[in-house]
Amino acid sequence: MAPSKRSNKAAKGQQTPKQPPKPKGPAIVRDAVALSKLIEAIGETPGGKRSLSRLARTCKAFTEPALDVLWRELDSIVPIVGLFPGHLLKKTRRPGLGFSQAPKDEDWQTIINYSQRIRKITYDENASNVSPAIFPILDECRPMLYILPQLQELTWKVETHAALERCTIFLNPSLQSINLEVGAKLPKLNDFLADMSSRTKLKGFTFVSPTSLPDSFTELLIRQDALEKVVLVAPGALAPGIGRWVASLPELKHLQLDLTGRSPIAVEGFFDELRLRSGDATPSSVGSRDSGVFSGEEFDFTEIRKSALRLTGDLPPKGSFVSLKKISLTGEVANIAVFVKHLESDLVHLDLCIEDPPDKADWQDLCEMICDRFDTTLQSIRITATPSSKFADLVRSTSRAEPPTARLSLEKFAGLRKLLRFEVDLPESVVFYPNDIKALAKACPNVEIVRLCPLARFPLPHSPKITLEDLVPLISGCRRLNTLAVVCNAGGGSEKLLNSQHASSKSLLRLHFGHSWANDPLQISIFLSHLAPGLELLKFFQEKTRPGYIETHAKAWQTVSEILPHLQKVRESEKSFIELPLPELELPDTCDKGIDATPQTRSFGVSAQVQTEEEGIQFSPELVSCGVEAMIETCEMSIDATPQVQEIAIEAKPVTVSTAVSAMVQAEDPFHKATPTSLPPTVYIISSLLSFLTFAYRFTTFPFAYTSRLVQLLLGRSKIENRQTQETVEQPKSPVVGEFLVNGHGSTLEDDDSIPLETLPVRQ
Template sequence: MDRMSHTSFIRGDPCSSTSWRILSLKSRVCQLAFSSRSRICISVFNLMHRALRIAEIMLEISWHTDRGSLPGLALTCRKFERPALDALWRNLPSLEPIIVSCLPTHTWGSPPGERILLKPIDKKAWDIFDKYAPRVRSITQSGDPSFIIEHLRILVLSYPSSTMFPNLRSLTWNCTQIHLALEFLRMALVPSLVSLNLRITSISPALMSILSIIGATCPNLTYFRSQIDDPTFHHDFAPFLTPAICQLRNLSALSVCDLDDTGMKHVTQLESLKTFWLYIAPTFLRRTRLSPQSLSFKHLDHLGLQAPGLDLITDVLRYLRTVQTKHFTAIFQITVFEQQSGSISRFCGMLLERCDKDTLEAITLGERFLVNTFAQPSDFSPLRLFHNLTHFDIEAACTLSISDDELSELVDLWPKLKIFKFSYLHHPGSTSLPTFHGLINVLRLCPKLVSISLVIDTTQLDGIVVTSRGNGIRNGGLQELVLGNSLISSPWDVALVLSSLFPNLAGVNLAPWFGDPPHVYFRERQALEQWMSVNYLLGGFRTLKTRCLGQ
C-alpha cells in the first residue's frame, strides 16, 4: 500500500472506509475466496465496497486463494480478474503451462516419434500468449523437459518479438538437456532478471556464447549460480564466465566454477556480495598468476569452497589476506595421500590465519563421498580460538576417536554454540568414544544448544545415575538429537538418561538409519530396533509427565 493510501487507511477517509471495516472485509473475502465459484459470485457482489478498489487488497485476496481456485476467481468479475491472473501466472513450476494453456491444442500434432506444428500460430493465439507471459515473474524447470522441449523450441523460433517474458525476474533450469533449450534460454535472459540458476550438463560453443553475454543482457542480476555436473568442464567454462561476471556490479550471491584471475579480483572487490561459492578446479594453482595474500573478502555472510582435495582448498586460502565471513564451508574429496598427511590439521591452521576470529560464527566441513578419513581431536585445536562460534558441523568430514575429556576441551571456548554436529557414525576403527559424561559436559559448557549430532557409547554408565537429572544439567530447548549408530545395550536406561537431560525432546532422530542407500554400518536390525524402543519409551515418559502435571 503506497503512502497516500496508507494515510487514508489509518485516518478512515471515505475513499477507503475505516481501518476496522477494511480489515474485516479483507478477512471475509479471503475466506470466501476458498469457497466454490458460485458462493464467491454471490458473496462478492453482496460485499462489493469501495475498499475493493484498492489494488493491494485485491492482490492480497488473490495471494490467499488456493492455486486451483484462481481461475474461478478470475472469472468471477472484472475486479478480481487482473489480480487473480497475476497470482496464477506469477510463479510457474515448469514451462508446461506456457505450452498447454496459452496455445490451442489443435496447433500441435504428435506423429510417432516426433511432434510437429500443424499450422502457423496466428495473431489471435499470440495475443492470448501475450496476455499471460508478461505476468510471469519466475520459472522453475526441475522435471524431465523432454515432453515440451521441441514445442518450446518451435514456440521460441516463431515468436514475433525478441522477448517472450519481459518481466521475468527469476529463472531456474535444474534438469538435463540444456543444450536443447538454448533458444529459450537466450530469449529468457532479459534485463529484469535478478536471479539465474543453471545446471549445466553438457558443453557446446553455443552455450558458452550465451553464458559470455549474461553480464550484458542481465545487468541487474543479484543471484547467479552455475552448477556444472562434470568437473572436467570447469577449465573450459572459466574464460567465458569471467567476462560475464566482471560486468555484474550488484551481485549479492554468486556460485560458479573456476574463475580466471580477473574474475577473482572482481569478485573480491564487490561490496554487495554476501554469499560466494567457488568450485576449484585441479588446474587452478598451475594457471593462476595471483600473488599469495593478494585477495581479501570483506563483509561476507557465507564463503564456500569445493575442491577435489582438502589441500587444494588450503592452498587457495593462501592467496587470501583477510576473510571476514560469518559462515565458512569446505566441501572436498579426500585423497589417499591426504588421509595420511595431516591435511585437516593444515587446513584448520590456515583457516585460523585467514578468517577474522571475531566475525566467524559457523564452520561446516564435508567429505563428498563420505570416505572414512581418520582425524585426531588435536587437528581441530586451532578452531577453538573462534570464540563466537554458534554452528560447528564436521559430521560428514571425518571419523574421530575422542574421549570425554578431549570433547570437553574442544568445546569449552564455545559458550555461544547452538548447533553441534560432530559425528553420526561409529566406525570400527574408532578406538575411543565419548560417553554420557562427555555429553553432559557439552551441555554444561554450551547451554544454548538446540541441535546435537554425536556418537557416544551408551553402554558405559559408570557414575551415571539413570534416575537423576544429569547431575543438575538439563537442556529444555534442544530440538534435535542425532546419536547415529551409537553403541546401545539397554534402551530403558538410555531413555531414562535422555529424558532427564532433555525433558522436552520428542525423540532421537533416526534419519541416518534410513539413508538412501543405507550405510554399511547402519544395517544392524537389532540396534535399530533398540533405538526405536528408546523413542517409544521417551513418548511414554512424556505422556506420563503430561498426565501428572494435568492432575
C-alpha cells in the same frame, strides 16, 4: 419539563457509530503473514507439494498462497506448456512432446495468469523431457515481450549451442541470477555471454563447465558490476586475470571456486594481480623475474623465491575481498589453507568441500588458521566431501564393507564465540572421540546446531566411540543448542548425572541419532528425559532397505520413542509439585531462653590498591575536502557604433571686382598701326595684384580643374581674336589700347563666358 426537539436531535447525533463486523474464520486465515509461513513450512515437509495441491483444491483461503508456493520454483518448463489448451498439444498427458498447432493470443491467458508466480525455473537438456520444437513456437507466438516477467533465477544445463540459444527467450530485466552449466565446448559461447551481459543486470552468476573459460571472459562480463555471488567451477578459474576481476566487484558477498587438482603455487597465482605497482619490477622483489644479471636468456626465479619465503613464513600476504561474507571452496585441505591465508575479510559463512580423508597436519593448520582469522565473525562452518570421496561410502554398503577408521579431530578449534552452526558430513572421517566433543563445547559456547556425520554407519562388531554420557559437556555447556545430530553408542546415565541439574538443557528440541546403537531402551528413555525435558523430535533410521540397517538397534530406538513422551509428562508433573505452596503447620509450644550471643571480632587490615591502566586513543578527525567552482557568467553583446554622417554643401563664390580702364591714343595716320603709350603706375599695381590672386587660386585648385580651365582659356582667346578682327574691319574706331575683365583666371571674358562656381570642388 419535556425536552425540546433540538435536544433530542443532539442526543441522537452523539450516538457511537457502528463498529465494522469482525472477520470470521480462524486467526491463521486472517493473518496473511502467518498463513504464508505455514504454507511454506508444509511445502518443505516430505510430500509437501502434494499436500499443498490438496489444500489449494479444498479451501478457498489456502488457494492463492498455496499456488504461490507450488509455482514459485519449477524444475522444468513442462508445467508451463501443460497450461495450454489440450487441443493444441500432441498428447495432453505428455505436454513435453510439443504442439500439434500453433497457439493463438487467447490461448495464452492461463499462462499469463500463472507466469506472475514463477520466480525460479530450471532446464536440463539431458533430461529429454521437452521437445526442442517447443521453443521456436513459444518465441514466435508469444503475445508479450517476456514470457515470465517476474522470473528471478534461471538455471540452464546444456550440451549444444542450439540448446544454449533457447535461453534467450527467458532473459528479462527482472532476472537476478543465472546458473549456466555447459557440458562441452561451444563455439559461440562468447556471443551468448555478450548478449546476456547486455540485456541483464545480475546479482548472481554461476558458470560450471569441464572446459576452460573463454579468453575474453572478464571483458564479456565487465558490465556486471553489481554481482553479489560468483561461482566459477571450470579450468582457468584461478587465472590472475579472473582474480583481478572478482576482486574488483564492489558488492561481492559469496564466492565459490574449485581448487581440485591444482598446486599451491597455482592457487597463489589467483592473487598475483590484485596489487598493482607492487615493486615486482626490481630484482630484489619477491615476484620479480629479473635475476640481476644482464643476460639474454634469464632464468625465472619467481617461484623459487616464493617457495623459500613460504617455508620461512616471510612471504607477504596480499589482502583482498574486503566485503566477502561467504566462501565455498572445493579441493584438498592444503590448497584451501593457501587460499584462506590471503583473505582479510570478515567471513561469516565457511563452506568447505574437501578430499576425505584429509591430511592430519594440513587439517590442523587449517583449523588453527580459521580460528585465528575469523574467530570474531564466523557464524557457520559446513564441511562436506567431494564426489570422488563419496565412492568409499558406496562400497561400504556392499558385502566388501570395511569399518571406518579415519578420524576428523576437532581439538584445534578454539575461540569461536560467534559460531552458531557446525556441520560435518563426510563418508570416511566419521570417528569422533569424547575429547572432540569437549573441545567443540569449549570452543563454541553459543552454538545452536551441531551435526557430526549423522549418516555414518558402523557395521558389527565396530561400534561408535561416543556414548550418550559423552554428549553431556556439549548439551550442558552450550545453553542455546536446539538441534543435535550424531551417531553414538547410547546407554543409561550414571546416578551422578541423573542427580545433576546442570546436565539438563531446556533448549534442546531435536535429536537425530541416525544409525546409533541402543542397549537398554528404558534406561535410555530415562536419561534422555533428564537431558532434554523439552525434546520435541527424536529421529533415527528405521528403514529396512537402507544400507547399514541393524534391526536390533532400530527396534530399541522405536521403543525409546514410545516411552519417552510418557516420562516427560511424569517429570513435568513432578516439577509442578515443587511450585505448590506448603500447607500451614501447627506451631509447637515454645519457651523463652537467654543466650549470650556476643560475637567474637577480629581486626585486620586490607591493602586495597587500585590497578590503573593507561590507554591511548588515537583521534583523527575525518576531513572532507570540498571544492567550489566559481565561474562568472558572461554574455557577448554587439553594439552598432557607426557614426552618423551628414553631407552639407556650401556654396562658396569668391567676390570678384571687374575694373575696366580705357586708354585712348591719338593716332596720326589711321592706316598705321596704333602704338600704345605707356600706362600709369596704378594700372600696373592693380594688374599685378590680380595676377597674384589668380596664381594663388590656381595653385589650390590646379589638381581638380586644370583641364577645364585650359579649355576655357583657349576658347576665350579665340573669341577675343575674332572680336578684334571684326572691330578692325567693320568700325574704324579710335584705337583701343586694351580692355581687361579681371576674374578668377586673369582672362578678358564677357559675362556669358564666365565659368560657374557650382562645378568647382569645395574642400571641407
